[in-house]
Amino acid sequence: MPPTDADAAVDPASTPFSSRDSPTNPRDPGASTDNEETLDLRLTGELLTLYEAATTPRATATHSAGAVPSADAMPSVGRFPSAGAGAGAGAGATPTPMSTVTEDLLDHIATWAPVSTPAGAFHLAPVCIDRDIPLISRWMNDPAVAEFWELAGPPDVTAKHVRTQLDGDGRSVPCLGVLDGIPMSYWEIYRADLDPLARHYPARPHDTGIHLLIGGAPDRGRGVGGALIRAVSDLVLGNRRSCARVVAEPDLRNTPSISAFLTAGFRFSAEADLPAKRAALMIRERALRHAL
Incomplete structure (x- = not known):
């Protein structure tokens, strides 16, 4: 699929940059069209340890005192604090050394440092249910978002979807x-190789997938989506040394989303017949990270 202009001939208020595959995301089993769930395999601690040992060389920790604060350390209202602020008891708190943090499947997203983008300073803040559900639910009830995410309804609908992941x-x-201190988009970073999506394409160990939506209409249709997708995929590749590819599967009908992924350095790999949609499989490879 040739690249297209993400800002051209699109009503930014009616069509969001969003990428989401309902059946491959964690959600209520009864809500999926075929009961295919992200969390259909429970991995014990022992199995996780064996899996990581078999597929991942232990990397030296590279994070420092400038870590992004945990979600629970952020305020419940107003602007989010600078991502370089220390988490915990206050401004003078000492961040937990990485050597004391247990390994996890996505390499501690809460510690990923902020990045500079053409749109501003950006970082990912793991969701806190009590703080963030009203905002995310409001975005999910935007008709343009609801068309692809199918999570419109009261806040409990969004809370259940998010809590399943947490x-x-x-x-x-x-x-x-969070862009320049303001939460303005929702992301799901997931292990595509451990997801039902892996049944529909030739997955490789540690493939990492992303779903997203841009929350407000003013941030749509002006290149923000592509800039942030590139930033997040760079964050994945920069912090997950074992990950060679970032993947996404936007609905083929969502041409602004596909255009944004192409702008962000992804290539169109194939069309994929997923249980609830026909998707465009988009891939960004580490080997081509600086070429595209």
Whole structure:
């Protein structure tokens, strides 16, 4: 599929940059069209240890005192604090050394440092249910978002979807995208190789998938989506040394989303027949990271 202009001939208020595959995301089993769930395999601690040992060389920790604060350390209202602020008891708190943090399936997203983008300073903040559900639910009830995410309704609908991920084994992490201190997008970073999506394409160990939506209409249709997708895929490749590819599967009908992924350095790999949609399989490879 040739690249297209993400800002051309699209009503930004009616069509969001969003990428989401309902059946391959953690959600209520009864809501899926074929009961195919992200969290259909429970991995014990022992199995996780064996899996990581078999597929991942232990990397030296590279994070420092500038780590992004945990979701629970952020305020419940107003602007989000700078991602370089220390988490915990206050401004003088000492971040937990990486050597004391247990390995997880997505390499501690809460510690990923902020990045500079053409749109501003950006970082991912793992979702806190009590703080973030009203905002995310409002976005899910935007008709343009609801068309692809299918999570319109009262806040409990969104809360159930998010809680399924938070209560799982860590293979999918829901996050707010915070731009210049303002939460303005929703992201799900997930292990595509451990997801039902892997049944529909030739997955490789540690493939990492992303779903997203841009929350407000003013941030749509002006190149923000492509800039942030590139930033998040760079964050994945920069922090997950074992990951060679970032993947996404937007609905083929969502041409602004596909255009944004192409702008962000992804290539169109194939069309995929997923249980609830026909998707465009988009891939960004580490080997081509600086070429595209």
